[in-house]
Amino acid sequence: MLRDMPELPEVETSLRGIAPHLANRRILKLAARERRLRWPVPTTLDAAVAGQRVTALRRRAKYLLLELEQGSLILHLGMSGSLRVLPASTPPGPHDHIDLVLDDGHCLRLRDPRRFGSLHWAQPPVESHPLLRHLGPEPLSPGFNGAHLYRLSRGRRASVKAFIMDSHILAGIGNIYASEALHRAGIHPHRPAGRIALPRYERLAAAIKSVLSAAIAEGGTSLRNFVQEDGNPGYFTRALRVYGRAGLPCLGCGAPVRQRRIGQRSSFYCPRCQR
DNA sequence: CCGGACGCCTGTCGGC
DNA sequence: TGCCGACAGGCGTCCG
Structure with a gap:
């Protein structure tokens, strides 16, 4: 899948x-x-x-x-x-x-x-x-940082996961990498976006950049598949820490990974590591 | 403006 | 074993 x-x-x-x-x-x-x-x-x-x-x-x-x-x-x-x-x-x-x-x-x-x-x-x-026209900044661009997320999130009551998946705020963060970045940053996906302080948004921005960069680097190994008739072009095994791991131990602390729906989307998180 | 729900579509999977 | 409903998801759009 x-x-x-x-x-x-x-x-x-x-x-x-x-x-x-x-x-x-x-x-x-x-x-x-x-x-x-x-x-x-x-x-x-x-x-x-x-x-x-x-x-x-x-x-x-x-x-x-x-x-x-x-x-x-x-x-x-x-x-x-x-x-x-x-x-x-x-x-x-x-x-x-x-x-x-x-x-x-x-x-x-x-x-x-x-x-x-x-x-x-x-x-x-x-x-x-x-x-x-209305897309937010590219997550891997130097112009995107924690201050950007902090500034746009003031007064917002929606969950931080929905917030970072809003393409007007930040471009191109899908359901999988939203869960992964929040786990790496130690932020609970349900937390209201407006109730997160600047230092934590700086951690989150860094986590978004690092998880996307690592995945792109891994994708480089599959480039030749684009010219193979029966290849599986461009897709590669991801090193996911929480996504799709409901019930399995958190790789950080061992607590069972939890799955809940935020909006219409499955969210995966560690209830102990993420606050 | 904001936040949440909906619907498009088909392959896969769990349950009976 | 076969069938069938539930589910997965990006994102524009609609509604309250």
């Missing part, structure tokens, strides 16, 4: 995996076998991208940005999306919904069984697109 969830590190790994194969390539055409993703992929998108050269690839939150000469493709992998670079003649398998056919005989192929992913066309500047 976990392998099906692209969080920020998986998106970053996907970016690094496909980037060498797409940089400076020209998109001959878009071939869609299924347009019903999170939002319908508009047919007008096909003509918008055809013939354009890929000038850059970037990530913003969990969005992959393929910058072309006249605009950008915004791609979200949703909960089950994955990308591979294959010979364009490779027969598509189940759930292989979209191909970007390149000018070197290959294609970028999107597989997404649950179809929670999405694909959008954006006129420049891509940062002004409605999906990106």
